[in-house]
Amino acid sequence: xxxxxxxxxxxxxxxxxxxxxxxxxxxxxxxxxxxxxxxxxxxxxxxxxxxxxxxxxxxxxxxxxxxxxxxxxxxxxxxxxxxxxxxxxxxxxxxxxxxxxxxxxxxxxxxxxxxxxxxxxxxxxxxxxxxxxxxxxxxxxxxxxxxxxxxxxxxxxxxxxxxxxxxxxxxxxxxxxxxxxxxxxxxxxxxxxxxxxxxxxxxxxxxxxxxxxxxxxxxxxxxxxxxxxxxxxxxxxxxxxxxxxxxxxxxxxxxxxxxxxxxxxxxxxxxxxxxxxxxxxxxxxxxxxxxxxxxxxxxxxxxxxxxxxxxxxxxxxxxxxxxxxxxxxxxxxxxxxxxxxxxxxxxxxxxxxxxxxxxxxxxxxxx
Amino acid sequence: xxxxxxxxxxxxxxxxxxxxxxxxxxxxxxxxxxxxxxxxxxxxxxxxxxxxxxxxxxxxxxxxxxxxxxxxxxxxxxxxxxxxxxxxxxxxxxxxxxxxxxxxxxxxxxxxxxxxxxxxxxxxxxxxxxxxxxxxxxxxxxxxxxxxxxxxxxxxxxxxxxxxxxxxxxxxxxxxxxxxxxxxxxxxxxxxxxxxxxxxxxxxxxxxxxxxxxxxxxxxxxxxxxxxxxxxxxxxxxxxxxxxxxxxxxxxxxxxxxxxxxxxxxxxxxxxxxxxxxxxxxxxxxxxxxxxxxxxxxxxxxxxxxxxxxxxxxxxxxxxxxxxxx
Ligand SMILES: Cc1ncc(C[n+]2csc(CCOP(=O)(O)OP(=O)(O)O)c2C)c(N)n1
Numbered sequence: 001x002x003x004x005x006x007x008x009x010x011x012x013x014x015x016x017x018x019x020x021x022x023x024x025x026x027x028x029x030x031x032x033x034x035x036x037x038x039x040x041x042x043x044x045x046x047x048x049x050x051x052x053x054x055x056x057x058x059x060x061x062x063x064x065x066x067x068x069x070x071x072x073x074x075x076x077x078x079x080x081x082x083x084x085x086x087x088x089x090x091x092x093x094x095x096x097x098x099x100x101x102x103x104x105x106x107x108x109x110x111x112x113x114x115x116x117x118x119x120x121x122x123x124x125x126x127x128x129x130x131x132x133x134x135x136x137x138x139x140x141x142x143x144x145x146x147x148x149x150x151x152x153x154x155x156x157x158x159x160x161x162x163x164x165x166x167x168x169x170x171x172x173x174x175x176x177x178x179x180x181x182x183x184x185x186x187x188x189x190x191x192x193x194x195x196x197x198x199x200x201x202x203x204x205x206x207x208x209x210x211x212x213x214x215x216x217x218x219x220x221x222x223x224x225x226x227x228x229x230x231x232x233x234x235x236x237x238x239x240x241x242x243x244x245x246x247x248x249x250x251x252x253x254x255x256x257x258x259x260x261x262x263x264x265x266x267x268x269x270x271x272x273x274x275x276x277x278x279x280x281x282x283x284x285x286x287x288x289x290x291x292x293x294x295x296x297x298x299x300x301x302x303x304x305x306x307x308x309x310x311x312x313x314x315x316x317x318x319x320x321x322x323x324x325x326x327x328x329x330x331x332x333x334x335x336x337x338x339x340x341x342x343x344x345x346x347x348x349x350x351x352x353x354x355x356x357x358x359x360x361x362x363x364x365x366x367x
Numbered sequence: 368x369x370x371x372x373x374x375x376x377x378x379x380x381x382x383x384x385x386x387x388x389x390x391x392x393x394x395x396x397x398x399x400x401x402x403x404x405x406x407x408x409x410x411x412x413x414x415x416x417x418x419x420x421x422x423x424x425x426x427x428x429x430x431x432x433x434x435x436x437x438x439x440x441x442x443x444x445x446x447x448x449x450x451x452x453x454x455x456x457x458x459x460x461x462x463x464x465x466x467x468x469x470x471x472x473x474x475x476x477x478x479x480x481x482x483x484x485x486x487x488x489x490x491x492x493x494x495x496x497x498x499x500x501x502x503x504x505x506x507x508x509x510x511x512x513x514x515x516x517x518x519x520x521x522x523x524x525x526x527x528x529x530x531x532x533x534x535x536x537x538x539x540x541x542x543x544x545x546x547x548x549x550x551x552x553x554x555x556x557x558x559x560x561x562x563x564x565x566x567x568x569x570x571x572x573x574x575x576x577x578x579x580x581x582x583x584x585x586x587x588x589x590x591x592x593x594x595x596x597x598x599x600x601x602x603x604x605x606x607x608x609x610x611x612x613x614x615x616x617x618x619x620x621x622x623x624x625x626x627x628x629x630x631x632x633x634x635x636x637x638x639x640x641x642x643x644x645x646x647x648x649x650x651x652x653x654x655x656x657x658x659x660x661x662x663x664x665x666x667x668x669x670x671x672x673x674x675x676x677x678x679x680x681x682x683x684x685x686x687x688x689x690x691x692x693x
Binding site for chain 2: 053054104105112113114115116118130131132133134163164166167168194195196197201202203263264268269325326328330331332335342343346347350353356357
């Protein structure tokens with residue numbers, strides 16, 4: 001049974017501000033969306049010019065990330081996959097800290113162990129993610145069960161793509177969420193593609209959110225390009241979870257405007273017409289127009305904001321580029337709480353011969 | 368003969384075998400219209416249609432479980448797992464089901480299929496786009512495990528795997544997918560599963576290796592000749608299970624010194640099995656301890672990949688240790 005959640009008010013065309021928002025809140029949402037867009041643009045430039053090895057952008061999904069962060073408390077935990085880095089920015093993480101991860105330098109929170117876009121930030125309650133699709137959903141449910149056990153009012157939010165709804169642990173997460181009713185909000189980011197695979201061939205059901213119903217998890221679908229709609233659905237779900245009334249599954253319908261990653265060429269599997277059509281629904285432009293309608297933004301202020309943010313993004317990514325790589329011996333830390341003897345020997349043997357190995361001219365034979 | 372990359376060798380085998388046997392079907396994530404994220408399945412959907420070459424939903428256990436059912440019913444499925452790092456969601460299907468069907472049914476329900484998957488380092492893929500999980504599968508009775516290192520072996524071994532009667536984990540060294548070119552016979556061509564390949568004959572020390580470590584060992588061997596005057600024999604194992612015990616023992620009997628080189632974490636890696644075999648069967652021939660050169664016992668790192676994966680220098684230094692052993 002899908003409970004009917006309050007339908008978001010028609011915020012789009014209306015001249016009056018959406019109910020319950022201050023101008024500051026709305027402008028902050030927009031600033032966050034612009035920051036995500038600008039950061040993603042910068043990632044692409046850095047990747048194309050060979051300064052970072054790989055990147056994933058979230059272009060088209062800024063509204064979801066800004067709205068969800070705004071609707072949650074900053075102490076709620078996030079269990080993301082690789083396309084929610086914008087939420088880190090919304091929670092105030094610096095562009096430089098994200099860029100440290102992309103560069104894989106010695107300032108990265110996780111010692112440059114993971115490939116680009118696999119962030120970890122404990123201070124921002126952004127839980128370490130793997131590349132393996134779907135595995136983290138059940139972690140969010142388990143963490144929510146733990147919060148429930150301890151009587152804390154922390155809510156867990158977790159995210160999965162349309163492709164990821166076919167993964168094994170999407171099923172286990174909904175199974176546990178339905179049975180134990182812990183304070184978790186599960187988001188499906190339906191951006192229509194899993195790399196090249198269209199959502200129409202991912203799932204035989206008419207929509208993805210209805211998958212929650214079979215597990216007893218109340219489910220709802222929202223327009224993921226409408227920041228106000230996502231905010232309201234999220235706020236409802238988070239408040240409900242905090243009241244002890246259990247989990248919610250929210251499908252955000254959106255579109256992956258960019259390539260899957262810097263390794264992907266979307267022209268192989270989708271048409272330019274389709275991409276042009278989707279670009280018309282760009283959530284950043286759409287929200288800018290709304291703000292202009294409400295008298296909160298004009299072209300001059302918009303340009304000033306963009307200039308300010310783009311400059312900041314360039315400056316901070318350049319800062320990250322200055323740092324070196326982690327020391328070799330750090331490779332052997334954190335595999336276990338305490339380095340086992342056999343591993344310590346591997347480390348010591350390597351370090352004893354460190355001078356035999358070239359630091360520069362990787363791949364060149366020095367002898 | 369045509370000059371092809373290892374990737375083209377794979378693609379050639381898929382096309383040739385699909386033409387030869389209409390029961391061969393290919394599927395997996397992004398293998399249809401996108402022709403695989405590495406393009407190993409180029410032209411398959413164009414040539415054979417969506418019925419025989421298609422993209423599936425994102426579920427590895429689904430892919431392998433469905434392949435098992437198809438196999439039981441008489442098809443020859445060749446499912447792709449996009450990266451070996453993502454084979455674990457299908458581990459249960461592979462290890463509990465596919466590997467054991469023949470045995471548990473008293474031979475009535477064999478379950479042949481070829482699970483193709485790119486493995487290993489070399490693309491700066493960090494923890495989850497770089498792993499070498501071969502030892503999990505060589506440790507599982509019922510599975511054959513094959514890793515080619517040349518374009519022609521890629522074609523010939525894959526063709527044999529598809530025609531064979533047992534399930535095969537066919538691991539493709541993605542680091543050398545495109546960098547390595549070689550002559551590949553046209554049309555019908557097979558290389559038998561089982562025998563190792565002597566990649567280079569030598570008399571002083573044996574290097575056992577497979578996949579992307581073969582070219583690394585070749586460079587190390589050249590340097591050993593040049594700098595140490597040591598004549599290295601390189602044995603490309605290429606079929607990990609069944610293991611070519613005879614070739615391994617014969618090589619050690621000839622050289623008296625042995626190293627095993629692999630990318631996976633050293634402890635309990637496949638090279639440990641090779642070392643144990645030599646200890647059991649060729650101890651009297653040994654003039655130095657058998658040395659394993661492997662990845663470190665840590666997860667696969669991003670920035671420090673360059674020190675993690677054995678390179679020619681590390682192999683060279685190990686050769687030096689082994690030949691200097693008094
Ligand atoms: C278990 C697993 N299988 C395959 C992959 C390779 N892979 C990476 S992303 C991806 C598609 C994911 O699509 P979706 O869940 O819709 O998220 P999106 O990238 O569209 O945001 C695939 C198949 C993986 N990372 N993990």
